[in-house]
Amino acid sequence: MTPVPFRGGGFAPRDRGWAGAITLLAVVAAWQAGASAGVIPTLFLPAPITIGRTLWHLAISGELWNHLSASLWRLGIGWSLGTICGIGVGLAAGLWSAFRSPIMAVVAALFPIPKIALIPLFIIWFGIGEGSKLATLSLGAFFPTVIATMGGVDNVPRNLIRMGQSFGLSTGAIIRTIILPGALPAILSGFRVTSSIAIVLLVAAEMIGADRGIGAFVLAAGNLYDTDALMAGIVMLSVLGLSVAALIGSLERALLTWR
Amino acid sequence: MTGGLGLTLRGVGHAFGALHVLDGIDLEIEPGRVTVLIGPSGCGKSTLLGIMGGLIAPTTGSVLQAGTPAADCLNPLTYVFQDFALLPWRSVAGNVALPLEAHLPAGPRAERVREVLALTGLSDFAEAWPRQLSGGMRQRVGIARALAVRPACLLMDEPLSALDAQTRALLLDEFADLIARAGTTTVYVTHNLSEAVRLGHAIVVLSRRPGRVREILRIDPEQDRADPALAAVEDQLWSLIRDDAAQAEREMAAR
DSSP: OOOOOOOOOOOOOOOOHHHHHHHHHHHHHHHHHHHHTTSSOTTTSOOHHHHHHHHHHHHHHTHHHHHHHHHHHHHHHHHHHHHHHHHHHHHHHHHOHHHHHHHHHHHHHHTTSOGGGGHHHHHHHHOTTHHHHHHHHHHHHHHHHHHHHHHHHHTSOHHHHHHHHHTTOOHHHHIIIIIHHHHHHHHHHHHHHHHHHHHHHHHHHHHHHOSSSHHHHHHHHHHTTOHHHHHHHHHHHHHHHHHHHHHHHHHHHHHOTTO | OOOOOEEEEEEEEEEETTEEEEEEEEEEEOTTSEEEEEOSTTSSHHHHHHHHTTSSOOSEEEEEEESOOOTTOSOSEEEEOTTOOOOTTSOHHHHHHGGGTTTSOHHHHHHHHHHHHHHTTOGGGTTOOGGGSOHHHHHHHHHHHHHHTOOSEEEEESTTTTSOHHHHHHHHHHHHHHHHHHTOEEEEEOSOHHHHHHHOSEEEEEOSSSBOEEEEEEOOTTSOTTOTTHHHHHHHHHHHHHHHHHHHHHHHHHO
């Protein structure tokens, strides 16, 4: 008699936050060690400690906040505009036949255009100031939000809508109590995508025509071969991306407790 | 609990495209009684219930309602769904409160929710999420939600079919008790012959697709449902639908 061999298990990866943190720390430590040992030329890639020191100087001089606040303002306004409009249009496409095909035709035609290519056009339309930057960010957030919202509405179980109808709920009540909460997970997933797109477009737009903002700061540092400041700007962008992702994660946890 | 509503179906037929599901249904749903619809798979029982509830438009014929619902009735024709149809993002109390929100202010609404949760044995689960409940408990929530609007006619679409046998037996007793106490007109769709005999005052046997009324068996409302004599009714039902059920099974397998 032999024991039955175990063939189950596996295929169930789990998140281990500490492993991620240790990996990041190990990369930074190796980078610092390589720079200190002279293996990594610091003229091209400054050491983490140097970047940290530069960030500290930027922070106490007020320059960091000067650039960061301009970027955050553009990101907040541009992304919010695109997202609010995208949710509205996505809901209309998801709910009413009269809007669905026309909206999808426009989305299919315009979504694939790289939004960076539209920045010069927006500068002609809205000027070199904030208008062109906000339009670029809004458009970047708009189309993925439309698609995510419409997909979310499509995936709301039809039996729940029918249940609402069977109890005589008004169209408004069905949208508010059944369709919007049902589509919310998809809309929030869309936020992750659109916030990343918005940060990419933010930097591109600030590199083309701005004297404040992280994109402008990075470009100016590159033009001066100031790699310490350039890397400090890149670290700021990384922290910005992580912070936005954490914010969306918190929003998901707060709004989707029922899952 | 509420005044009953009667329904009259005249020449009701329905087709999904080329698929003819129901044909020439003439039927009286008596107020205050339990009418069970039974028949082989695909004979259009759920479609007929949807037509009675105004959720599906009949291709031919009409459904008329007779009688006046009681003054406190908030949704005369009220559905209980096979798959419970609970909102996963609302607690048990939130799900029960949903159909009351347009009708009652917060205080009376909370009171009504407490009342029906107590009636269905859910008081301790008011704040639970649907995902935390068993299938049987979820269907109790569906029942509580339906009772909360004080319906004049309950339309129950195979409410026990998604549950295991033990839970089904337990809930069936509770349903019978609740329906008897409420005195509400009830139309109950099922595949299960025992459920039909346990609950029904009139058992409408539909033929295989396109569904037509084949036979209506009546059981005295006063008759004890534990009476062994009712086994004969169950046998009679089975003999009525057996050949159609076998044929429907073969047709489904061939598709």
